[in-house]
Amino acid sequence: MTKQPKSEFEGCKPLFVLSDSRRFQRVEISLPGRCIFSSGSEHPCRTVDISPGGMRLSALASPRRGETVLADIDDLGRFEGSVIRILHDGFAMTLRVPAAEREALAAKLTWHANQRALDIPDDRSHGRLVPVNQYAVMRTPDGCEHTVRISDLSASGVAVETSAPVRVGLHVLIGETEVTVLRVFEEGFAGLFLSPFAPGEINENTIL
Template sequence: MAVAANPMPMRAERRSFQRVKISLYGRYMLQDRSEHSCRVIDMSPGNVALKAERIGRKGERVVVYLHHIGRIEGRIARVFDEGFAMTINASERKRDKLASQLTWLANRHELDLPEDRRHERITPGNPMSTIRLPDGHEHPCRIVDLSASGAAIETAPKPAIGTPVFLGNLRGEVVRHFEHGFALEFAVLQEPAALLAEFE
């Protein structure tokens, strides 16, 4: 009987944390000590869903380092096509700090505060490329600028925010529209040298 009573408080605890949709890049380490790039889909002080290069096993211990947040650790609670969701093991004080950080990040997005320029913007040698949409159609585009985390491109189609796209061979997601095109975030952080080689 004691065993059957345990799941209820866990479910109640999960419901008590409000998830925030934010986009943060980082890296994570699985139990085999392999490191991979990731991006937050949504997060609360108690759990986080990540788009991940490599999906671990349910119950596996994970250590994650996120921009603006720092180090978190926990275990994989569920897996899905492009990543996994994990619980966050943290003290009450750490959870309070996480809640404050998430509130600030969510408000910054809602208020459209200046974009975090943590990654240097570069202009490719050849700005002309193609954008491929989920229906398979390709459209010519001009790259305004690139960074390790994304790109701004000028092109005729304007897919809805959240649409997965390919810029050349790089997978990303539409995150913002502007007058003549849109900005996208890459699925994983790119090395500047590899970006320049891709669009030389």
């Protein structure tokens, strides 16, 4: 019998695992959008809070309980779901988000929550810098370590060059700093700090 080559992850000790309750934590976030009811009518709305499993919307128009609604939310995209509660200022609905897309949505919600907490601008180009020490060790949830190159960083996130396999929504440690993968590209990924730096706290000599 031919012995299979060992994977680079084989024998690695798990480091940390994101719990389901954290993945689906509800985030208070106010974003404009439009709701499309089953009748085809469109109405302006605004999010009150949202998780990968449900959303509360403020709206003047009210759908029927159980009605299927489409919600186009700025910066988050289009969602489909069923109305579960009618409120005095809007309604709450479930979200039918494919499992493969839930981590990406959770990462976006984390980003918006961090922005609100520290009043961080939407565009990471504000305050982006290249650190003096560009190399760091990245540890993945399975406990494996990879040497990576930091292309740039800001108070809210980091761009990383690596050939290590990652996916959107994955939580990793870069040095001692927890990062959520937000976007993946050919040469690496862009990630968000789970605990962003305060304005003015980060500079070229910062070591994660």
